[in-house]
Amino acid sequence: MDVSIFDGGMTVSYPQNYNLLTAIDPKSEHLLTGIDFSELFREHTEEEKFLIESFSEVRGNAPIVPILQRESFRIPLSLHVTVEKLDMKLDEIYDQFNIPENETISYELQFREQDELQDFSEFLQSVKRVPQDSYNLDLTNLQSPFDGTHLKLDEDFNIEILKEGEGGTLYNDSGKYYTASKIDYIVNNNQISVPIVKEGSPPAYKRVEESGQSYLYDWEAPFMIWQMGTFQAGEEENDLTSSPLGIYSTKEVKTVVDGKELTPTITPGSFLAAPTAGVTTMEAASLIKGDEPIDAIRIKLNHITKYNKEAQERMESLATELSHAGYVVDIVAGSSFKSEKMNVEGIGEVVSPWTTLGISQLLANAWEIDTLLSIGLFSLFGFFWFFGHLGFERNRLDKENDILLSLGWQQRTIRSKNMMEQLLLVSISILLSLGLAISLRLSSLALIVLGCFLVISIILIATIFYSNTRQNDRSNKYKWLASIRYYKNLLLPTMLALILAVCITHLQIGSIYELWTTSTETTLGMFVFDQGLSIRILIVISTVMLSVLVLLEAIQGLIYARKDEFHMFFVVGWTEKAIKSFFLKEVLIWAGISLVIGTVISSVISIVMNIALTGVVLASVTSSVIYLIIVSASVIFRKYR
Amino acid sequence: MLTLTNIKKSVSQHTDVVLFRNISLQLRVGEWVSIVGPSGAGKTTLLNCIAGIQGGDQGSIELDGMEIHQLTNDERSNVRRLHIGFVFQDFKLLPYYSVLENVILPLARDKKKEQLTAKAKSLLEQVGIGEGYYHRLPSALSGGEKQRVAIARALINDPKLIICDEPTGNLDNDNKGQVLHILHTLKQKEHAIIVVTHDEEVAREGDRIYELKNHSLNEVGVKDVRDKLEENS
Numbered sequence: 001m002d003v004s005i006f007d008g009g010m011t012v013s014y015p016q017n018y019n020l021l022t023a024i025d026p027k028s029e030h031l032l033t034g035i036d037f038s039e040l041f042r043e044h045t046e047e048e049k050f051l052i053e054s055f056s057e058v059r060g061n062a063p064i065v066p067i068l069q070r071e072s073f074r075i076p077l078s079l080h081v082t083v084e085k086l087d088m089k090l091d092e093i094y095d096q097f098n099i100p101e102n103e104t105i106s107y108e109l110q111f112r113e114q115d116e117l118q119d120f121s122e123f124l125q126s127v128k129r130v131p132q133d134s135y136n137l138d139l140t141n142l143q144s145p146f147d148g149t150h151l152k153l154d155e156d157f158n159i160e161i162l163k164e165g166e167g168g169t170l171y172n173d174s175g176k177y178y179t180a181s182k183i184d185y186i187v188n189n190n191q192i193s194v195p196i197v198k199e200g201s202p203p204a205y206k207r208v209e210e211s212g213q214s215y216l217y218d219w220e221a222p223f224m225i226w227q228m229g230t231f232q233a234g235e236e237e238n239d240l241t242s243s244p245l246g247i248y249s250t251k252e253v254k255t256v257v258d259g260k261e262l263t264p265t266i267t268p269g270s271f272l273a274a275p276t277a278g279v280t281t282m283e284a285a286s287l288i289k290g291d292e293p294i295d296a297i298r299i300k301l302n303h304i305t306k307y308n309k310e311a312q313e314r315m316e317s318l319a320t321e322l323s324h325a326g327y328v329v330d331i332v333a334g335s336s337f338k339s340e341k342m343n344v345e346g347i348g349e350v351v352s353p354w355t356t357l358g359i360s361q362l363l364a365n366a367w368e369i370d371t372l373l374s375i376g377l378f379s380l381f382g383f384f385w386f387f388g389h390l391g392f393e394r395n396r397l398d399k400e401n402d403i404l405l406s407l408g409w410q411q412r413t414i415r416s417k418n419m420m421e422q423l424l425l426v427s428i429s430i431l432l433s434l435g436l437a438i439s440l441r442l443s444s445l446a447l448i449v450l451g452c453f454l455v456i457s458i459i460l461i462a463t464i465f466y467s468n469t470r471q472n473d474r475s476n477k478y479k480w481l482a483s484i485r486y487y488k489n490l491l492l493p494t495m496l497a498l499i500l501a502v503c504i505t506h507l508q509i510g511s512i513y514e515l516w517t518t519s520t521e522t523t524l525g526m527f528v529f530d531q532g533l534s535i536r537i538l539i540v541i542s543t544v545m546l547s548v549l550v551l552l553e554a555i556q557g558l559i560y561a562r563k564d565e566f567h568m569f570f571v572v573g574w575t576e577k578a579i580k581s582f583f584l585k586e587v588l589i590w591a592g593i594s595l596v597i598g599t600v601i602s603s604v605i606s607i608v609m610n611i612a613l614t615g616v617v618l619a620s621v622t623s624s625v626i627y628l629i630i631v632s633a634s635v636i637f638r639k640y641r
Numbered sequence: 642m643l644t645l646t647n648i649k650k651s652v653s654q655h656t657d658v659v660l661f662r663n664i665s666l667q668l669r670v671g672e673w674v675s676i677v678g679p680s681g682a683g684k685t686t687l688l689n690c691i692a693g694i695q696g697g698d699q700g701s702i703e704l705d706g707m708e709i710h711q712l713t714n715d716e717r718s719n720v721r722r723l724h725i726g727f728v729f730q731d732f733k734l735l736p737y738y739s740v741l742e743n744v745i746l747p748l749a750r751d752k753k754k755e756q757l758t759a760k761a762k763s764l765l766e767q768v769g770i771g772e773g774y775y776h777r778l779p780s781a782l783s784g785g786e787k788q789r790v791a792i793a794r795a796l797i798n799d800p801k802l803i804i805c806d807e808p809t810g811n812l813d814n815d816n817k818g819q820v821l822h823i824l825h826t827l828k829q830k831e832h833a834i835i836v837v838t839h840d841e842e843v844a845r846e847g848d849r850i851y852e853l854k855n856h857s858l859n860e861v862g863v864k865d866v867r868d869k870l871e872e873n874s
């Protein structure tokens with residue numbers, strides 16, 4: 001720290017800080033990220049022109065490096081001040097060092113010899129100090145990179161920001177710079193380690209080359225930094241980095257050692273990933289880095305619509321080709337950060353952000369599940385419509401058929417006529433779903449699920465149309481579940497609706513859980529999850545509501561059909577509570593059977609879709625409980641008289 | 642045993658329509674009262690009021706010292722289950738329960754099954770339903786058999802009062818005769834019986850015969866019954 005005493009005033013320079021400057025091709029960067037870099041090319045104001053000219057003169061006509069500063073990028077910095085009072089009278093100095101009474105000490109000291117100054121210094125050291133006060137001043141929000149702010153502490157230790165020219169010259173406009181190599185990560189058995197390249201305090205993990213010169217020591221600098229303004233790297237885009245290289249990551253990079261968070265030490269050799277603090281142009285970069293200013297180019301592969309095996313193979317083959325051509329290739333899909341443990345030499349185990357390709361797989365899965373969900377939902381809509389339709393049809397057809405029968409039609413002819421009509425409807429829906437499936441480019445799994453739904457619908461048609469409405473020629477009673485088996489034709493569609501509702505709800509909850517657990521591992525995943533969460537929850541709620549409506553309707557129909565029965569119970573003197581519990585017991589049996597079937601089916605589908613067991617269990621419990629409550633409530637909150 | 646005093650009942654059809662008013666009736670143990678009257682006069686409604694299935698608007702119904710319409714819903718249910726037997730024209734048997742189970746149904750939640758089954762068997766024997774029928778479903782019974790099962794069900798609680806709403810309406814002469822015989826025996830066993838009927842022969846079995854017509858209940862002589870019934874049909 002440079003300290004000088006001057007009339008009781010004291011100047012403290014900031015410690016050196018290092019900030020990442022990235023040269024970009026502003027046009028393509030703008031297209032990619034949507035960030036506005038146009039200020040990089042703005043005209044200088046008259047005042048700036050004057051200043052640049054005057055500086056240029058004294059700085060050997062150094063060329064200008066325009067810089068756009070990253071908005072709200074702050075350098076963590078604090079100042080600790082301890083105030084002590086020297087336990088002596090000022091007169092003692094005047095006496096001891098023969099200073100005339102009408103002069104200030106500092107003025108007089110200018111004319112003293114070196115050994116006298118040494119004595120003076122030793123004298124001051126020997127004086128007893130009385131501690132007075134100490135101050136912790138946070139300067140973080142007052143400093144931004146590539147820019148200097150002159151601060152003044154007044155006598156009460158309040159910070160005051162000085163305007164340009166009030167504090168001093170543009171010391172900060174440094175011509176000193178560092179170029180750093182990439183970190184040599186060593187990956188061994190899935191363990192990432194970071195070796196020290198140069199010992200020191202702190203040690204360097206990159207090979208760092210220092211170049212240029214600060215104006216503090218040399219006016220002949222290679223270039224002159226000029227602030228053009230600031231740019232904003234879309235914080236409103238939540239946590240998603242807007243560039244695949246992650247250089248604009250707004251998310252604070254958190255590195256944790258033994259549970260303690262590391263603040264990015266501002267050294268050029270740090271192993272910590274640091275986002276860029278400012279951008280400049282390619283032309284400016286060549287001033288600093290010479291004829292080969294480009295470190296990295298991004299390559300985007302066209303026509304990748306889905307992260308799948310094929311996409312992966314294409315990426316890998318291109319990467320291989322490029323690395324054979326002598327390039328260093330990183331594959332960064334989706335620039336997603338993931339916390340990764342790495343062993344940093346000299347520090348220990350560190351949890352640090354790490355870009356990952358893993359999200360691609362997750363995205364593909366999420367997409368798959370989404371599609372399945374939508375198909376499920378659509379099928380559900382279809383089914384519920386279909387149920388209503390079939391019930392209605394059956395009634396209508398029964399009457400129509402009676403007329404046809406009495407007109408001399410054969411039972412067989414009538415039946416095939418009915419079936420043809422229904423099959424025509426189903427064929428249309430099959431064609432529509434197939435078209436949808438093909439246009440969505442579904443995987444074979446989705447097609448299988450779709451197929452299952454269609455098979456169920458055909459079974460439905462068959463059961464509803466071939467079941468005999470004229471009940472039971474049995475003379476002896478069923479031993480078990482008598483009422484349920486007696487009313488099976490009435491109950492079957494309700495049970496199927498319940499099974500279906502459980503399946504859809506179960507699958508949705510399972511997939512939300514799965515997405516939640518896997519996606520929160522990475523930043524992009526979290527982003528995707530957050531973006532889709534409200535829609536997912538909406539889908540679950542609407543499914544549940546839809547199922548509830550259909551179930552209530554079905555149970556209402558069931559009770560209506562058995563109105564006389566309930567009345568009879570009432571007439572023979574059963575209390576309403578007794579009737580309710582009798583009916584509830586019966587409902588719980590068939591609803592329970594449906595819940596079990598639905599849970600088993602959807603658990604199997606979930607396991608096939610690779611959903612974690614916890615997710616399956618969670619989904620099973622929640623969906624069963626939801627429908628158990630709904631069914632019970634619809635039985636309990638009703639009058640039976 | 643049963644005392645009706647000034648019962649009034651109206652039902653709401655578009656506007657409130659008075660079905661009957663100022664109805665008073667006394668029924669003693671071992672007595673059989675028949676009620677006739679045109680369709681829609683309110684006979685079933687009157688029976689429902691007596692049994693506490695429907696509420697009356699005015700007046701009091703006293704069964705064995707209990708004021709039916711001052712009881713709670715559940716208490717009324719208890720009165721029906723423990724003290725009243727019901728027989729309907731359309732039997733009202735549970736289609737999925739066996740004959741035995743139908744008979745014990747009213748008390749199925751009150752007493753032990755073995756006890757009730759033993760009682761049910763003896764009742765079924767009384768009404769002439771043999772052991773071979775015990776486990777049949779009602780759908781496998783004839784109309785007369787069904788009605789006899791229904792009567793057995795009405796007797797499972799040893800009711801003081803037996804209420805019959807056209808018990809023979811769906812039966813042929815043979816079966817009607819059997820049912821009448823059973824009811825007759827019951828009357829002698831000190832049950833009070835109210836029978837609503839359109840059948841002259843059934844009505845004549847009553848110790849007293851009433852006609853419910855033009856909102857009121859009036860006693861009619863045994864010889865007038867045929868005329869009254871013909872008037873009404």
Ligand SMILES: Nc1ncnc2c1ncn2[C@@H]1O[C@H](COP(=O)(O)OP(=O)(O)OP(=O)(O)O)[C@@H](O)[C@H]1O
Nearest residue numbers: 652653654660678679680681682683684685686687
């Ligand atoms: N809950 C009700 N709401 C409105 N009107 C009713 C109600 N119950 C019965 N009624 C009407 O009251 C009248 C009497 O009905 P009730 O069933 O008592 O007649 P009934 O004398 O038993 O006839 P039937 O001999 O045909 O059985 C009828 O017109 C009927 O439509």
Ligand SMILES: [Mg+2]
Nearest residue numbers: 684685686806
């Ligand atoms: Mg009637």
